[in-house]
Amino acid sequence: MPAMLTDAEKAAIRDHYRAIADNLPGFRSRPAQRQMLAAIANAFSRSKEAVEEGDLPERAGESIVVVEGPTGVGKSLAYLLAGGIMARARNKKLTVSSATVALQEQLVNRDLPFVVEKSGLPLTFALAKGRSRYLCPYRLYQLTSENAQADMLGFDPGLAVWDKKPEEAEILQLREMADSFQHRQWNGDRDTLPANVEDALWMRVTNDRHGCLKSACPNRPECPFYLAREVLETVDVIVTNHDLLLADIAMGGGVILPAPDSSFYCIDEAHHLAKKAISQFxxxxxxxxxxxxxxxxxxxxxxxxxxxxxxxxxxxxxxxxxxxxxxxxxxxxxxxxxxxxxxxxxxxxxxxxxxxxxxxxxxxxxxxxxxxxxxxxxxxxxxxxxxxxxxxxxxxxxxxxxxxxxxxxxxxxxxxxxxxxxxxxxxxxxxxxxxxxxxxxxxxxxxxxxxxxxxVSAAASLASTLWRRAAGALLTSATLRSLGEFDLLLSQTGLKWLPEVSCQALDSPFDFQSQGELYLPPLNASPKDPGAHTREIVEWLPRLVDLSHAVGSLVLFSSRRQMMEVAESLPEPYQEALQVQGMLPKARLLEAHHQRLAAGQPSIIFGLDSFAEGLDLPGEACVHVIIAKLPFAMPDDPVGKTLARWIEKRGGNPFIELTIPEASVKLVQAVGRLIRTEHDYGRVTILDNRLTRQRYGKKLLASLPPFKRI
Incomplete structure (x- = not known):
């Protein structure tokens, strides 16, 4: 599969990357980051063009690359630079998609301005949101006009958007929204609305593609959705989320976002894509x-x-x-x-x-x-x-x-x-x-x-509606392999049917052997006996966490019930140091954690699944990650149960084929909370004896970073 990068493209990537080093004192060129730049540029250079207008070329994944880039590699810089240069050179749009709002905001507010300023690459960019995030001025004015007021107070049952009589507070809030939009104090984007608006009320004043009057709308010139759409048509890079990307694809592609055949996609947090796609369909x-x-x-x-x-x-x-x-x-x-x-x-x-x-x-x-x-x-x-x-x-x-x-x-x-x-x-x-x-x-x-x-699977839909139509795509995340292989991701996303997709696992820039330790205490109770396992965790935690040091610990649980039982059973001094997920909003909890550390006191965070991913606690904010039990998610939802039964009926084993591989990804993510920078240090402790007693334990341990075992 020979690369077809032009000399001009190679020179552009080399020059703009060098410009970052020249403009940023202390910038260190990382081998893994350079590998990622090359992998993306080479994949996108293999993009096939249609021979005739309207005809899709036969694609076998030659312009799709999957890159696992551990924390510290600098993935966003690599894909924004390589993707931006290739998109401009090949007359494509670069569509960057993430699973979380936090990463979207980071890309638009920090990473893209950084790349433009330091590399000298003149990229223009905008954030794309779904139609439902925007106000429909026509609907709002309709509901707040004199006539509509009379209808609302007398309640016109013919008004399709109301299924119950509106309350006075709702009418007042609609009037305030109309005033602030009319006087341009608010731009009609729900995310910039100063006051919180309930979903049920917002649904009355937003619109979908069926209710939209399109070009016939008297308020079209001030429509926030169409104004945002117009901006998208003029920029080089569009930042969006997986939900909107998949919704656009489901509508045929090119409805809100650029069409797949004119897009290079950089899909970050790609381990969420398959599940998001199932929800979308x-x-x-x-x-x-x-x-x-x-x-x-x-x-x-x-x-x-x-x-x-x-x-x-x-x-x-x-x-x-x-x-x-x-x-x-x-x-x-x-x-x-x-x-x-x-x-x-x-x-x-x-x-x-x-x-x-x-x-x-x-x-x-x-x-x-x-x-x-x-x-x-x-x-x-x-x-x-x-x-x-x-x-x-x-x-x-x-x-x-x-x-x-x-x-x-x-x-x-x-x-x-x-x-x-x-x-x-x-x-x-x-x-x-x-x-x-x-x-x-x-x-x-x-x-x-x-x-x-x-x-129960979105593989076939993704293969036909996205991968075979896209000009090129990168899928990346810090954790994409399961049990050391890419098979689970390729299977769930439908990429396994495109034989020329390339996969690359980059080395971590961290020295795990000297920066971290892994400890597996000799527990007697199996997590399959929740009562005994909980009692043993309560016994072990005071031995594992020393309150005489003003450092942070993170204890991750798979069950809220177990988390609360352990929190309530710990000795008094430990309870004082606890920050328990759910007792405070996440931002407040992290603030309390940092305040205790700044005051010279230890702090222990108790968290669930959502704290095992995307939580950044560098330095002494987290020197010990304790995992209560292996993150096995037994299929208890209708989709999971139906899939598991199907695998069984075909002679397979859902535990071996799904549960263990998915747990491997989650375990690597949880362990990844410990070392976030080259200066971090600490210990990971796992309180689950199945790692040493069950045959699959060896496989799960082998996929973890090479910490020093103690």
Missing amino acids: AAEHSLSQAMFWLEKVATTAAKVEALTAKHELADQAIEAAGAAMETLTEWMWLLGAEPALAASSDNLEPTWLIEDGRLPEHLKLPSANLALSARMVFKHLSGLSDALAEKRKGPDAAQSDKLASDLGFLLGRAEQMMAVWDLFEKEPDENAPPIAKWIIRRSEGKGDYLFCASP
């Missing part, structure tokens, strides 16, 4: 909410018919909504008699997981009927929406705009319902992974049912 809706909006179809369709004279379309929409309501009523009766959904004092909200995603015979017809009705409702409402768009060009614009907004609301709901029933109706081939289908009984109010469906 999942769908759910509640029975009672579906009944609520389906009832509104008749009045809305009648109003559209009066304006457009589309009698047949309106009749068909009303008929389809009626058919959907009829089938939902049938489902209500069927589910009422389903033993798996019988509520008890132990379980007020039971979940019925449909085995292997294969519907029982008596549910196949109601499912097919609802799938057909949902498709028809969506189709006919879309037809009415198109007719209304034509009408808006005439003199009845104001009236039709209000109607288009309501119709858009109904279309969004219809699309959601259609997604659920398309999945319910689908039965994949024998060898393909199944679709998880489950129904939850809700006890609040008059009772309700929630219909949910999700693929």
